[in-house]
Amino acid sequence: MKKNLKKVLALLMCTTVVLTTAMGCGGSSDDGAASDAGDTATEEAGEADDAGDAAADAAETAGVDIKDAKVGISIYQFSDNFMTLYRTELVRYMVDELGFTEGNITVQDGKNDQAEQTNQINNFITSGVDVMILNLVQSSSAPQVTDMCNDAGIPVVYINRQPDETESDRWVSEGIKATYIGADARQSGTYQGEEILETENKGDINGDGKVSYIMVQGDPENIDAQYRTEYSIKALEDAGMETEELLLQRGDWDQVKGQQITQDALTQFGEQIEVVFCNNDAMALGALQAIQAAGRTIGEDIYLVGVDALTDAVQNIVDGKFTGTVFNDYFGQAQGAADLAVKFLNGEEVEPINMVDYIKVTTENANEILEKIK
Numbered sequence: 433m434k435k436n437l438k439k440v441l442a443l444l445m446c447t448t449v450v451l452t453t454a455m456g457c458g459g460s461s462d463d464g465a466a467s468d469a470g471d472t473a474t475e476e477a478g479e480a481d482d483a484g485d486a487a488a489d490a491a492e493t494a495g496v497d498i499k500d501a502k503v504g505i506s507i508y509q510f511s512d513n514f515m516t517l518y519r520t521e522l523v524r525y526m527v528d529e530l531g532f533t534e535g536n537i538t539v540q541d542g543k544n545d546q547a548e549q550t551n552q553i554n555n556f557i558t559s560g561v562d563v564m565i566l567n568l569v570q571s572s573s574a575p576q577v578t579d580m581c582n583d584a585g586i587p588v589v590y591i592n593r594q595p596d597e598t599e600s601d602r603w604v605s606e607g608i609k610a611t612y613i614g615a616d617a618r619q620s621g622t623y624q625g626e627e628i629l630e631t632e633n634k635g636d637i638n639g640d641g642k643v644s645y646i647m648v649q650g651d652p653e654n655i656d657a658q659y660r661t662e663y664s665i666k667a668l669e670d671a672g673m674e675t676e677e678l679l680l681q682r683g684d685w686d687q688v689k690g691q692q693i694t695q696d697a698l699t700q701f702g703e704q705i706e707v708v709f710c711n712n713d714a715m716a717l718g719a720l721q722a723i724q725a726a727g728r729t730i731g732e733d734i735y736l737v738g739v740d741a742l743t744d745a746v747q748n749i750v751d752g753k754f755t756g757t758v759f760n761d762y763f764g765q766a767q768g769a770a771d772l773a774v775k776f777l778n779g780e781e782v783e784p785i786n787m788v789d790y791i792k793v794t795t796e797n798a799n800e801i802l803e804k805i806k
């Protein structure tokens with residue numbers, strides 16, 4: 433991946449680290465602008481590759497020695513495929529491009545246990561870290577965690593799991609040094625729906641006038657799971673398609689659960705299932721195993737979409753075994769998170785909500801995306 437910096441930067445030319453306020457980005461799916469996101473991003477692109485340098489330079493100018501800064505990072509669960517790509521890029525970027533010292537960065541596994549993670553955060557406070565980057569196990573614990581950090585005078589960059597709006601509003605009104613960077617999951621849901629609409633029969637394989645689907649959901653506490661579930665179907669309905677939900681079940685972002693849920697659903701509903709929506713690629717890869725085991729054929733008698741653009745998923749699109757996915761830009765998010773941490777260290781103001789664009793991935797651009805993430 434290190435050797436691929438050029439490729440990554442080229443990719444960011446398409447996605448850009450669009451650091452905007454929630455208001456600036458939130459309407460994108462509602463007003464149909466989601467499809468235009470790529471264009472907008474391309475226009476703003478040139479700035480992205482300079483962002484890291486600028487943040488590091490600014491910190492130096494202000495006399496903050498990045499080399500000595502101590503950083504506490506906690507990831508909700510190390511075994512999560514997507515968050516593994518994310519944290520690898522986060523540490524790589526901080527050390528290789530921003531000049532942090534690897535030994536000063538502590539990365540902990542929250543083990544999907546909020547009590548465990550809260551302990552880790554307490555230990556970060558005791559050990560005197562200068563800034564934290566947190567992927568909360570439960571985003572609902574943000575108010576408590578923010579107060580702990582704020583009382584200790586430590587700024588926090590929340591990643592991936594977005595705290596409630598009331599919480600981020602409070603950071604502004606109370607002048608708390610906390611921020612969030614992620615991607616607007618409404619956009620990814622909309623893209624999933626659009627991928628189904630772009631098939632020859634718009635998802636209505638059996639021509640009975642409705643799209644019959646199962647929804648394999650991530651952890652429903654997570655806004656990404658809620659929005660992807662809602663907006664994928666909304667895109668179909670907004671385009672005038674009737675939909676029929678045969679099953680909605682939580683698979684907690686997990687491949688094995690995705691496989692089991694889809695296998696059971698195929699046994700129960702058989703040919704009735706025309707589309708399998710999965711809130712992420714890990715679960716979609718599990719669903720694919722079940723679909724193949726049941727003798728069904730993607731693109732012929734069933735469609736399958738995920739989110740993230742894991743390498744295996746994108747390869748499956750190239751091979752015709754996945755209908756589509758959506759690139760969840762962990763390069764942009766990880767680099768943006770690190771840049772925000774530097775801004776805090778530098779005493780700069782940051783926006784409370786910072787969003788990075790998703791990119792739709794279908795047979796048309798799968799090879800191109802694959803080259804960039806490999």
Ligand code: BGC
Pocket residue numbers: 512513514515592593654656685711712713714739740760
């Ligand atoms: C990703 C999932 C991941 C989850 C973790 C989502 O944005 O799409 O793959 O499991 O974040 O919170």
